[in-house]
Amino acid sequence: MSVKPRIVAALVRLYPASWRREYGAELNDLLMARPLSARVVGDVLWSGLRQRVRTAEPSTLVGLAMLLLMLSAVVWSIAGAPPGGRLTPLLEDSSMTLPTVVVKPLMTELYVLLLVGCGCWTQLRHRGMASQSGWAAAKVTWLAGVPVMLAGVLMWAGVLDAAALGPADAPTHPATPLSVLAAPLFRLPESWIWGAVGAQLGRRISRFRHNPVAGS
Numbered sequence: 001m002s003v004k005p006r007i008v009a010a011l012v013r014l015y016p017a018s019w020r021r022e023y024g025a026e027l028n029d030l031l032m033a034r035p036l037s038a039r040v041v042g043d044v045l046w047s048g049l050r051q052r053v054r055t056a057e058p059s060t061l062v063g064l065a066m067l068l069l070m071l072s073a074v075v076w077s078i079a080g081a082p083p084g085g086r087l088t089p090l091l092e093d094s095s096m097t098l099p100t101v102v103v104k105p106l107m108t109e110l111y112v113l114l115l116v117g118c119g120c121w122t123q124l125r126h127r128g129m130a131s132q133s134g135w136a137a138a139k140v141t142w143l144a145g146v147p148v149m150l151a152g153v154l155m156w157a158g159v160l161d162a163a164a165l166g167p168a169d170a171p172t173h174p175a176t177p178l179s180v181l182a183a184p185l186f187r188l189p190e191s192w193i194w195g196a197v198g199a200q201l202g203r204r205i206s207r208f209r210h211n212p213v214a215g216s
Helices: 003-012 017-032 038-055 058-079 109-126 130-156 177-185 188-210
Strands: 091-093 101-103 163-165 171-174
Touching: 003 017, 003 038, 017 038, 058 109, 058 130, 101 177, 109 130, 109 188, 130 177, 130 188
Parallel strands: 091 163
Antiparallel strands: 091 101, 163 171
C-alpha cells in the first residue's frame, strides 16, 4: 500500500464508527481523488474532531475535562510543595475509618452538581434507566481519580511522598500509597447515586418539554 491510501485511511478513522458506516466510503473516495494539501488535511481533522465531540458520551466529555483538571492540580501540588507535603492541596484526613483520606476537589458541592448534571445530560440524550446515568457519573469520578491513583502508584514505587491535611490545613501524617489509591474509588458509589438523581431531573425536564402544562 502506498503512502496516500494509508494517510486517507487514518484520516477516515478519525471519525466515529457510526459516521464511517454511513459516509466513510464516500469520504475515502473523495480524498483519494484530490491532492492532500495541508488545508484539506486540516479540514478533515477539524471535522473529525467535531464529529467525535458530537457523538461522545456526556460522561466521556465531562470525565476527560475533570481528568485534565485533576492532572494539572496533581502536577502543580507536586511541583510546588516541599518533600513530605506533596499532594496536601488535594488530600485531607477523613473523619471515617474508610477511607482514611479523601480527595478534596471530589468532595465539594460543585462536584456533586457536576455529577448530577452529567446524569441529567445522559438521561436527556438516551432516555434510559437511572442506572445508566448512575454509571455515567461513576465514570466521571473514575476518570477524575486517575491522576490521584497514578500518584499513589508513584508513592508505592518510592518516587513520591505525600501528606494529608487536617482541618487546619496543616500536614498531619504521611498518606500511605494504598490510601491515596483507594480515595477516588470510595467516591464511586456516591457518584452513582448522584448520577441517578440527575436522571430523575432529566426525566422531569423531558416531561416538561413534551407537556409544559402537566410539568408545571
